[in-house]
Amino acid sequence: MAEELLSFRAFQGSCPAGYGYGGELRGLREREFPRLRGITYLDHAGSTLFPESLLKAFTDDLRNNVYGNPHSQNISSKLTYDTIEHVRYRILQHFHTTSEDYTVIFTSGCTAALKLVAEVFPWVPEGTEQLSSRFCYLTDSHTSVVGMRGITASMNVLSVPVKPKDKLLLEKDWLPDEEQNCTTPHLFSYPAQSNFSGTKYPLSWIQDIKSGKLCPVKIPGKWFVLLDAASYVSSSPLDLGVHQADFIPISFYKIFGFPTGLGALLVNNRIAPLLRKTYFGGGTAAAYLAGEDFYFPKKSIAERFEDGTVSFLDIIALKHGFDILEKLTGDRITRRCCSVGRRKTLGYKAFSGGMEKIKQHTFALAHYTYTVLSTLKYANGAPVVRLYNDTDFSNPDVQGPIINFNVLDESGEVIGFSQVEKMASLYNIHVRTGCFCNTGACQMYLGISDEDIQKNLQAGHVCGDDIDLIDGRPTGSVRISFGYMSSFEDAQTFLKFIIATRFSKSDTGIPFQSSATQLTTEPAPDDHSYFNSTDKLSPRTHITDRKHRNNPSETERTVGWQTLESESESIRAALSEVAVPKIKRGGKPITVTNIYLYPIKSCSAFEVTEWPVGNRGLLYDRNWMVVNQNGVCITQKQEPKLCLINPSIDLKQKIMVIQAEGMDPISVSLEENIGKEAVIFESKVCSHRVKTYDCGERTAGWFSTFLGRPCRLIRQSPDRKNDTQHKNTKGLTCATSISLSLVNEAQYLLINAASILQLKEHVSPRLKEPLEIEELIRRFRANIVISAPESFEEEEWAEISIGSLQFQVVGPCTRCQVICIDQQSGERNKEFLQSLSAARGKKTNFGIYLMNQPLCSSFPDILSVGSEVLPMLKENTEIQHPTFNEEKCSG
Structure with missing residues (x-):
């Protein structure tokens, strides 16, 4: 049974020994990772997590010491320089080698280390009298390795991909005697561990390739090996005293979780004199002339290749990283006082310490x-x-x-x-x-x-x-x-x-x-x-026995605009002449049943019966959003309580009233009054950059109190321009650019009540308690709800007109986790998204995105409940593949 299979007893009985660091794991988690409570983090190959004691030790160090630029000669700078050199020693010690064999060159990460190798390796290009070099790489390599071929190509050096299942050649089987002494340098790169599958490729390849026992391609010369160790060293010990690759790039956040943006290239000192470098940055020169082509590099290999000032505070953090890791996973062990030869005598695992336990x-x-x-x-x-x-x-x-x-x-x-x-x-x-x-x-x-x-x-x-x-x-x-x-x-x-x-x-x-x-x-x-x-939902199921009705309360309604009937009729006539043919039906016309706007992104809906529209969509729809202390937008994915905040717009008083249970109401002016005191900055919504301004301390305090976390309310600046202009393919619109508010993808989201009803019939049996139609509608957070006779027929539309307004269908909305949140209580229902997927045949599409095509008219554009909807079919009526991701629902 499942309970037995997933029990700890089954785990102990079926897995190898070595779990839990001798019973210390639970205490480790409670002390160092309390932030993981309720979270299952399974992306350590992307980045592991730092322990709290690492951050504390690092910040205590910075508070108690003064670290200056290591290129200066004062006392604080000397402290920095000496600490950096100590960290280099710790790195070499961690990989079981010494400065006699390897040099540590600090970089911004593993990628920068790989780029450096491609730039400084002593390539022999094609077209010279000497045999040209080859750059070979295993196809099961990170993008940053494959990307090295761009640099080698610019140097006229041929790159050769090697598939993992290709057999490396035995040199003695093909290399002529007269070419045995060829010294043309070639480079072979492979990962110690695949970041895709976790396959560990043999470290024995290093010596076999360097000695000539194995060869990636049939070409004479001297082979050097680049071992991409970024993935491998995050959970396994690497002994460079035994496996002496020529280049080993690493990223430290893979090991410690902090700091990020810091890596290193470990270079075998035997190849270091052969490396070539054309650019020289600050700190690399022993002497040079500004007016003449004269440059003499520093003697130290590390200083020669570390252009500019290294990230010295991050390097200092590494010292604490090594201390904490050894302390958490195993005592500092005897290997520190043992030579490489002594380690080989006693056995490698005896000197692997914490990393062997982690492995x-x-x-x-x-x-x-x-x-x-x-x-x-x-x-x-x-x-x-x-x-x-x-x-x-x-x-x-x-x-x-x-x-x-x-x-x-x-x-x-x-x-x-x-x-x-x-x-x-x-x-x-x-x-x-x-x-x-x-x-x-x-x-x-x-x-x-x-x-x-x-x-x-x-x-x-x-x-x-x-x-x-x-x-x-x-x-x-x-x-x-x-x-x-x-x-x-x-x-x-x-x-x-x-x-x-x-x-x-x-x-x-x-x-x-x-x-x-x-x-x-x-x-x-x-x-x-x-x-x-049989559970898959047909996109054309007909519903005739049920109707959706909704009666918004009078306090939520706003009225006051009318569009001339003659203008509406003329527009409909123009559309019918040039657009794709309308859907023909003899029954009841399609009408708008509900209109919602969401003044504050991810907060509760505000329902209206009529509302003005502009070139960003419904007036004031998603003009505001809540951000955290770093200025990053907060949505219901991170904070479900946002749905309990109820904003409403009072157009007569020109204010937005914000309410929530247990809080006094607060109002925000609709006037876009950006004075000198306003803080203007840029934010991002999905991948779009937007200019916003802060709404002040009073609103920040209100939202922070209700959400229980530091946050602020910001508003989109009135001068925002969208990078992309959306044009009607039928050529009916003015040359007016269409911009977006703080939505993620399009101005409007439309759903069909018939689709809601059909979905309800499939979803309800899978849930503990059936959902009411109103609750379902609110979960999908649409702007426009219509009543069409057929479910999901909206997915076949190319354009629609509503009253005097014309809309282009941008595409389907692929739903995200927000639909799992009850918009009345803020509670999550994990099964809802899966139920939607099951009902729709593994898709999570629901609703369509619309872009408004503004009319060339002096009359205001108004969207009204009860307006007739005239759809135009796609030329190809097959449902298109969705092109929107989970971050692109309206929020």
């Missing part, structure tokens, strides 16, 4: 999680996940604590990674999705061809977005990874999440069982599968 701890969690995931099957025997791996997770020397996979439905179809990530966030589980800056591995494991990559780009998919499926095929996957503070509860929570979202609560026959040493599967009833093909 065993994180692997135990990965092994267990992988075992359970590979066991999960639907009632029909189909696997729940498709795992992407090269190992069976039985050996920590060949597999790191990274698990990569896609979730499948019971028919074997992939559920998009974006959908999985949205659901995980509802459980406060933090995962990573996409291709993880490793396109080569993504192609290899997911079977994506070079042509597919180019076609996906043409379809609008780029790295980092959440277009997860194109033509039913995945563009990426889901990755979880464990860190030194990860716990069994983290693994258990994740597995429970997979089970809860893939199996019905009534399904007591989840098809697996456990024993003390092995997890096996067993048959399960075939009538309890959670996703049934």
Whole structure:
């Protein structure tokens, strides 16, 4: 049964030894990571988390000492210089080597270290009398490694990709005797650990390639090795006394979580004299002439390549990072007073200390999680996940604590990674999705061809977005990874999440069982599968027996505008002549039933019966937003209590009244009065940069009190210009530019009451308590609600007119976690998003985005309840693939 499989006893019985640092893990979590309570963080391959004592030790150090620029000669500068040199020693010590063999060059990160190697390596270009160099790299490499080929290409050096399954050549089988002494330098780069799958590639390749035993390509010369260790050293010990690569780039936040923006390049001193450098920055020159081409570098290799002043305070933080890590995971061990030869005699693991314990701890969690995931099957025997791996997770020397996979439905179809990530966030589980800056591995494991990559780009998919499926095929996957503070509860929570979202609560026959040493599967009833093909919601289901009615209270209504009927009729006539043919029907016309605006982004709706519109949408819709102390927009994803804040607009008094239970009402003027005292700054909404101004201390205090966190209310500045002008493809609009308010994607969001009714019939049986229509409407936070005869027919529209207004359909709205929040109570319902996905056949589209096409008219544009809606069909009536991600719903 599931309970037994997910028990700690099953974990202990099925995983290797080494979990928990001898029982110290719980205390470690409580002392150092209290901020993780209620959070399951599984993106340690992206960045691990820093312990609180590291931050405290660092800030105490800065408070108690004066650190000056290390290039000066005063007392504070000398202190900085000496501390930096001590940290270099600690870094070399951590990797079991000394300054006799390696030099530490500080960089801004692993990427900068890789770029430096490409720039300074002694390449021999094509076209010279000497045999030219080659840059070879494993295709299962980070983008930053592959990107080195741009620099080598500019130097006329050929790059050669090597696939992991290609066999490295034996030199003795092909190299002629007369070419044995060729000294042309070549560089081979490979990751010690794949950041995609966690596969650990053999460290023995380093010596085999350098000695000539192995060779990436058939070409004579001298091979050097770049070992990309950024992923590997976050959870495994690396002994450079044994595995002496020539270049080792690292990023320290992968190890300590702090500081970020600091890395290093460890350079083997034997190759250092060969490196070439053309640019020289501050601190690198022993002497130079400003008026003549004369430059003499400093003798120190590190100083020669560290242009400008290094990030010295961050480097000082590293000292505390090493101290804290050793203290948390194991005592400072004997290796400090032992030579490399002595370590080899006594055995490597005896000198691995905390990192060896981290390796065993994180692997135990990965092994267990992988075992359970590979066991999960639907009632029909189909696997729940498709795992992407090269190992069976039985050996920590060949597999790191990274698990990569896609979730499948019971028919074997992939559920998009974006959908999985949205659901995980509802459980406060933090995962990573996409291709993880490793396109080569993504192609290899997911079977994506070079042509597919180019076609996906043409379809609008780029790295980092959440277009997860194109033509039913995945563009990426889901990755979880464990860190030194990860716990069994983290693994258990994740597995429970997979089970809860893939199996019905009534399904007591989840098809697996456990024993003390092995997890096996067993048959399960075939009538309890959670996703049934008959549950998928038809986009054209007709509803005739139910109507949606809504009666907003008089206090929420605003009236006062009328549009001339003759003008409306003439506009409709013009539209009907040039647009795609209207939907033909003989029944009741489509009308607007509700209009909502949201003056403060992510706060409660304000319902009206008539409202003026402008070139940003409904007047005052999302003109304000709440930001945290760093000026970052807060939405209901981070703070569900925002939905309990009720703003309303009083146009006569020209004020916005803000109310919330337990708080005195507060008012904000609608006048855009930006005086000299106003603080104007730039913010970001989704990826759009907006100019805003602060609404003052009084409102900041009100919101901070209610939300229980420091925050402020800011308003969009009146002079904001949108980067993009949206034009009507039918050519009916004025040359008026269309801009956006603080929405994420479009001016308006429209939903259909018939679609709500159809959705309700499918969602309600899956929920503990059925939802009322009004509650459903409020969850989807639309501006316009219409009553169309057919559910989801709005997804086939290209344009619509409402009264005198014309709108272009931008595309479907892909829903995010906000629909899981009850807009009346602020409570989350984790099952709602999944239920929507199940009902709609793995999609979470609901509603369409509209952009208003302003009329060339002196009359004000008014949107009114009861107005007739005239839709125009798309030329191709197939439902298009969504191009909007979860960050692009209206908020």
